[in-house]
Amino acid sequence: MARVTPQRTPLGSGTPTLDEVARVAGVSRATASRAINGGQRVSARAQSAVDLAVRELGYVPNPAARSLVTRRTDSIAVVVPEPDDRVFSDPFFAGTLRGVNRVLAERDIQLVLLLARPGASTARTLRYLTNRHVDGALVTSHHRDDRLAEHLADIGLPCVFGGRPWTGGDRVAYVDTDNTGGEREATELLIARGCARIGTIAGPTDMTAAEDRLAGWRQAMAAAGLSADAVEHGDFTERSGEAAARALMERHPDLDGLVVASDLMAVGALRVLAEMGRRIPDDIAVVGYDDLGVAERTAPPLTTVRQPVDEMAERATRLLLERVDGVDGSHPVRLIIPPTLVRRVSA
Amino acid sequence: MARVTPQRTPLGSGTPTLDEVARVAGVSRATASRAINGGQRVSARAQSAVDLAVRELGYVPNPAARSLVTRRTDSIAVVVPEPDDRVFSDPFFAGTLRGVNRVLAERDIQLVLLLARPGASTARTLRYLTNRHVDGALVTSHHRDDRLAEHLADIGLPCVFGGRPWTGGDRVAYVDTDNTGGEREATELLIARGCARIGTIAGPTDMTAAEDRLAGWRQAMAAAGLSADAVEHGDFTERSGEAAARALMERHPDLDGLVVASDLMAVGALRVLAEMGRRIPDDIAVVGYDDLGVAERTAPPLTTVRQPVDEMAERATRLLLERVDGVDGSHPVRLIIPPTLVRRVSA
DNA sequence: CCCATTTGTGGAAGCGCTCCCAAGCACTTG
DNA sequence: CAAGTGCTTGGGAGCGCTTCCACAAATGGG
Structure with missing residues (x-):
């Protein structure tokens, strides 16, 4: 992985940092941080001073710095081991993405789309996940040969499968329909x-x-x-x-x-x-x-x-977020949503 | 943005860090870093020692730490200001995603999908981009009212539009067809x-x-x-x-x-x-x-x-990567790909 | 009115990594 | 043989942030 042009910008000039916010607000960096992240143990005075400074400076926290220490990225991956047209043109996929997105929107978590061509780039995908670039993974449309379930269980990344995986179904959580x-x-x-x-x-x-x-x-x-x-x-x-x-x-x-x-x-x-x-x-x-x-x-x-795809996706996503939050250790939950027969004309 | 359960893992136990690699390889952290990133100015001896240690420990660099100092995230956003079924069921979107993905695969850059419901979450999307969570943005299917082009030009994020934007077309690069x-x-x-x-x-x-x-x-x-x-x-x-x-x-x-x-x-x-x-x-x-x-x-x-959607997406992506790499400052390039008439039966 | 609590605060220690810089070293070259 | 050259190397600083900890200040109960 050859990197390119470092271009180390001084940054002191451009983007404001937490230090500057603290200075402007007249508090310490620690207090500023607390005020920005939920405001526990912060006086009303300090809080509003920080709020003001943030607005004034147009401060946005640096996600890399934050995630370096919190060990969270606030993003999850949707893994699609099949980037053919098939996936996109299939309304199943559309519905899934819609369901996922709906849940994520509530929590300000971003969606990283991992399109893995079967074979070759599965390794790349796996590396990306192993890197903990994301907090969790939602795997959809998996096939028999990608042993994604086992791999993910091995690296211990929180994950939920959409549809029962072929193998490793006893080690990962999944949402399926009957x-x-x-x-x-x-x-x-x-x-x-x-x-x-x-x-x-x-x-x-x-x-x-x-x-x-x-x-x-x-x-x-x-x-x-x-x-x-x-x-x-x-x-x-x-x-x-x-x-x-x-x-x-x-x-x-x-x-x-x-x-x-x-x-x-x-x-x-x-x-x-x-x-x-x-x-x-x-x-x-x-x-x-x-x-x-x-x-x-x-x-x-x-x-x-x-099949209620939207709901399945939504449930799967919520399940994933729970595991990311560490609510449940890694108990391999499974959730089965019932399908319903819809009668029209053809039968 | 209330954060959840800090769960500060010691990590010294689990994931190996560069320090450990360096120790195992018997070199300094600096040398290990150089060996891992392209191996400039590293002796063959040191290189192989590091390679070995990396393999042995199963080391994967922490992306947050890396991007904190490099100021790169090695990911770009595909912004779709329209998460309706429409987008997904439209083959235009499928083709675009396919073209983008093809280019990104060459360079180990990841794709973050930003689905912005018109209105409400545009602010959220914009915030995400302002945060520099990604190195650049590819905007597709934009509408008259989302003043995305101007906003992106304002925050100075490298970006390329798929299709000429309504306004701000003189400030951002775009790829279009005639x-x-x-x-x-x-x-x-x-x-x-x-x-x-x-x-x-x-x-x-x-x-x-x-x-x-x-x-x-x-x-x-x-x-x-x-x-x-x-x-x-x-x-x-x-x-x-x-x-x-x-x-x-x-x-x-x-x-x-x-x-x-x-x-x-x-x-x-x-x-x-x-x-x-x-x-x-x-x-x-x-x-x-x-x-x-x-x-x-x-x-x-x-x-x-x-319209050669694949090619357009590919060109747009390459253009974006060039700007991310800083090849071209921010000259608002525009690329027009010609369409071709395909005669079949209906006319 | 004093001591035990609660609450708010800032100093400082990192998170894991990259990269500047100066030093070390083995060679050439005049 | 001294001085210069080029290549490696490690020390160390620092990216921007969170959070531990110790301390100060406010509060309350006896």
């Missing part, structure tokens, strides 16, 4: 409406949420005594949903029900089904997963399983 | 193919990109002697495109050409036109703007103006 139950319920809906040949478009095999949903589909199918052989995998994108639907319908033209592990993939599937002239839901009923905006705008509107 | 020229060209295409009644769905009136595109449309219309009265505004979302198209077609049912200021809005417009039974491009030709993935998947594929 993917299995949700998809089971979705499948049961199709069964209840009389579908007999139900296929599924599952998500990537290296993500727990996808595998859990697939398991839910399997459970419902087994319970109804239906054969669970019509499975195709996508990667949660619309395009992959198209491809999967095409493959599925080719192998199983008799399908009258389709359980899709994400709304985006369902959009692709709907398009393919429309092309093939299948009427929905009469010829084939379709149910998606997510309900993050797209489901209500498809043709026809998509019956789907809603 | 929105006016791009939309003019798009309009000329419609005129060339024989359209005589051309309407436009413009973007929000408080964004320069949107206004520039509208100006381009006007220029082309004026040059062709056509009346430029069929204008409707959206906010770059699909939904607003729908509404605008509906309104436009109601007021001007005779339209045979439509210039839309974003592909997302064009998607909405296409849907409305299809509902109305208009054939595209025969009854009405449509041209979009962006070409960031959606245009090639519409029905029919959308003729559009491509």
Whole structure:
């Protein structure tokens, strides 16, 4: 890590320091510091003198100096081990970021976005976290191979996972939704409406949420005594949903029900089904997963399983902040938020 | 800003410091520091001793301490004065983040995402930047009212804007694309193919990109002697495109050409036109703007103006890093990247 | 009215790091 | 052989801040 141009500015000239505030306010640096940080054990007189000086000088504390001694950075990382377009275009990500941001805004904590390309830069990400550049980490969209959970547990950085990690789930806290139950319920809906040949478009095999949903589909199918052989995998994108639907319908033209592990993939599937002239839901009923905006705008509107992403993100963030504050040692809490089936037209 | 639980860990126990590295390597702290930071003026012997000690101890430098003296944080902020879903679901944002990240990855600089709700938290954002928590700022998607450009120029933080700011454009650097020229060209295409009644769905009136595109449309219309009265505004979302198209077609049912200021809005417009039974491009030709993935998947594929978002973001980031490195004082550079017309089916 | 408490204050000691500077050293060179 | 040259090296100062600690001043109870 070659550093560049030190450019050691004198600074005595520009930015005011705590010393100057103290001098202007006519108190010691210690008192000024106390007054600025919550004002415990500070007389009203001193407090207002400091306040005035701060305003007058336009003083802002130097975060590096502060965090050097407090050992806090007042920022947390959101780790996304997947910087492809996929992440950004997925409303799941948007919702997560929104939820996180809402909580952080309350407390004046900043968000550092760590986009780690799988493989190469995982090391970099890990180094950054090990450095304690941030007070904690929120990991989202992790895959089987990045052993992030274990690594983070090893370095002892407060962290919370969005979604159950593959391994190390017993060592880190995570917030998840009942993917299995949700998809089971979705499948049961199709069964209840009389579908007999139900296929599924599952998500990537290296993500727990996808595998859990697939398991839910399997459970419902087994319970109804239906054969669970019509499975195709996508990667949660619309395009992959198209491809999967095409493959599925080719192998199983008799399908009258389709359980899709994400709304985006369902959009692709709907398009393919429309092309093939299948009427929905009469010829084939379709149910998606997510309900993050797209489901209500498809043709026809998509019956789907809603996961409360905002809430999950919010809960995860609060959990993380608690651990950062040291409220709870490092007990690996897990929080499961229930999904809800949302009925529209497609099933 | 009340701080929480100081939890002053002794640290002498846990994380190794430079002192310990120096002791283990049998050199002074100064030499150890030099060895770690690029190894200028360090003998091979000392260098390898330090390297060994670092590895052995698992030493990672404390970023706060380092940045306290170097006055650098090795991180930059991406400021998004608009944390709505809009930002996230817009491929423009995704492309920007991708471009930025690509450049930062080369240099081990981190990305702090500053989502500022318009109004309230702008102050917070500004404070964060004033604090010099980051070495520089990249501002994207700014609106007329956040006087971010002036503020940033005032506090003297290195910054680059993505898109020309409303005011203060003479005080800050920015990277933009020729929105006016791009939309003019798009309009000329419609005129060339024989359209005589051309309407436009413009973007929000408080964004320069949107206004520039509208100006381009006007220029082309004026040059062709056509009346430029069929204008409707959206906010770059699909939904607003729908509404605008509906309104436009109601007021001007005779339209045979439509210039839309974003592909997302064009998607909405296409849907409305299809509902109305208009054939595209025969009854009405449509041209979009962006070409960031959606245009090639519409029905029919959308003729559009491509803005090279990735490149713009990359250039902007490089420009920012130059200013952070102090290569260029604060000369308000501006960089204009040309758009290109991409012909598909819709026009 | 004195002593025990509470409350407010400032001095000073660092937090871990970088970097200036002067000194040390092994060589050249005149 | 003395003086100059270039490269390494470590001492030490200091970045701006928080917080421990000791002390002074105010308060209150017996």
